[in-house]
Amino acid sequence: MMTRNQLRRAHGRFMEAICLLATLLAVAPLAAFLWHLVAMGAGAMTADLFTQVPLPPGESGGGLKNALAGSLAVVGLATLAGIPVGIGAAIYMTEFARPRLAFLLRFACDILSGIPSIVMGLLAYQLLVRPQHHFSALSGALALAFLMLPVVVITTQEMLHLVPGNLREAGHALGIPAWRIATSISMRAAAPGVLTGALLAVSRIAGETAPMLFTAFGNPYFSLDPQAPIATLPHSIFTYAISPYDDWHRLAWGGALMLVLGILGATLLSRFILWWHQRHLHA
């Protein structure tokens, strides 16, 4: 017969074991996913994958050159618009706006970052595709720019908040114009963190599929025309994944590995930059 105290302890052990089991379960999907991805994707990573366009069903071979180039183009275009505007907005909110306005803008960003990506796709559709009567790379880039904007603003703002206020004060006391303080003192001190945020934002939109369905639309041929439909990596993966052809499944896995390597690379790189920066800031 166990004493009350022993019972108490046994119960505690049991609950702790449950917590550890939960941790195992939480990590399991990532492990399973990565394992499967490498197993399926490694064989598909051939030179053809990068240099050929996809072939019609039934013909073996082909690659994802069109989708890779398309993703780079659309994401690049979105980044060109999203990062400067996002950084500008963050500078305004941290350096110039009155606290109440800054709070409201930040709240808007928080809300914006929670809006499903498919809704942003519907917005880009109504803004560009419907009036122009055709799908286009440009409309895809617009949707992605909307999606990355709040991410860039939030991370940049957080990094600017980390810059000690006494540096700004010192700048003002020296009679340095406010815009120079924002750019050459605050932004310069926050630069590594801002770069990190930008990388994270880019890697987030690089994998977006839902808004591409009715903006960039996809294209089996190679195209870099901003006014024409364009293939993107995640969208092609989707198309080939739900197809019934083994050859297309192979393309999907190859594309998936490509995408994950890009995203994980960017994520790890950004973490490294941040870690390096923090180490040097405190040294």
Add this chain to the structure above:
Amino acid sequence: METDASAIPTAELAPFRPEAHALPPLSTGRGVDRAFRLATGACGMLVAGVLLLVTVFMVRGALPAFQNHGFRFILSPDWDPTNQKYGALTFIFGTAFTSAIGMAIALPLGVLTAVALVELLPRGLAKVIALAVELLAAIPSVLLGLWGIFELVPLVRQVELAIYRSPLGLKDLPIFAGAPMGVGFLSAGLLLAIMALPFILAISREALSQVPVAQREAAYALGATRWQAIRRFILPYSWKGIFGAGLLGLARVLGETMAVTMVIGNTPQIKASLFATGYTLASVIANEFTEAPSDLAISALISLGLILLVLTILLNATARFMLFFLNRRMSGVGAP
């Protein structure tokens, strides 16, 4: 008075040269300043503008469907493009059911994992695990869908077959009704759980680690076992933060499109069974938008998007307000 200071050697002090500062007049940069403020301000307004834009355009796009069907659109289970009859209920059900499955799995899993990471595991290991789960958040939904099609669905099918064949007659329970196909609400819910987990874990971890040291020590001083301290002192202290985490996770899960679309079976039906196939708000937009036969069909799909928009805005706003007030109140409590 000067004698005190001159007791210290000051040999390195150079003679003071008052004539040395002949500087040209510097500009105050007022013009550039104003332009810079204006430009960054415009960027800030643009961010707010996007929120306004998305609201206005979604409402405008949804208008024809609501004009045609009235507010019954939301509660009607019909979805019949050939006869121009549209209703959102089937998809609202699908979204609600898959999200409920996802949250029912992710919330306990996330909170228990957070407890393990903050309270039980050595810090180094906890960091590695937290990083791994964060990486999970970086994996695009379409790739989890791909994995879902080729690995999760067959696995779920095995489980479903086992239940179907079990001698206990489990297959007669309504929650297990339907053919064991693998695709359906259960697979979709599992993928949603995987996607919500990083969010819930991150916020729960933060909530747990905000529990002041004094609170912890007080619990142990009373002779509590580790689990009792967690259960009676640490978890109650953080439950509001965890609730906020749940809301944010839910908001994220509601609009998830690709992974769900790839494994849910895409059948417009209302069936409260884990094995049944279904359709969600997001996945019907994804599947039918480019093939919509009429302007009314497009408007109906945009209306579904509007429902998603409203739901996510409400959930996010509630969660943010909760976490905001929580952090503000917590920041002062128990400070050393």
Add this chain to the structure above:
Amino acid sequence: MLACQDLHISFDAKAVIAGISLDFPARQITAIIGPSGCGKSTLLRAFNRMHELTPGARVRGRITLAGKDIYDPKEDAVRVRRRIGMVFQKPNPFPTLSIFDNVVAGLRLSGLRNRSLLQGTAETALRDAALWDEVKDRLKGSPMSLSGGQQQRLCIARALAVGPEVLLMDEPCSALDPIATAKIEELMFRLRERLTVVIVTHNMQQAARASDRTAFLWMGELVETGDTEAIFTTPKKSMTEDYITGRFG
């Protein structure tokens, strides 16, 4: 040189400075003393319009530099701050800039590009701040490698490089050891040959040994002002006497 008349400063609804009138004669060191929370720093920051950066801060009254109102709507705060420099309690060099870039930051970031002029000014300012010999071989190095006292002198050099007429010092030695403090005080005497110095300090010995004039503040009001020697030997108000003899505050 610098003067304020009937100065009121409040944050939101809370009044911190309630009607102070004070003169700071040219080329003298004036110390502002008083217990913590009496508004010393708040008063000092009004002289280079730093309160404009704090939302909710309000400054009323008149502050003149060489007879001209520095709060005149036509007067640019940036220009005022170049004429009235400031050194802060905690040394705050820009960590991402080199030592040299720190000294010339005020000039370069205001648009001055002439290299030889920048170099000349940097050397002069560093010499004036008695730091030249210690850093002349590592001007490209990081300011974070300097000691606290050196960092504070770097901040003084940085303020001097812009060529101010008045230097405001907000407890510049409170984070420093006695030797570094002595160096800064020595420096102040040298700067007095050209500049008007206003120093806020909670350290009575510092006020006594390193200033020409002293103003004693209490609860946002000016209790007494006069020659330092007079204040410390024959104060007119009993409150001043209580404070300098350590009976309160």
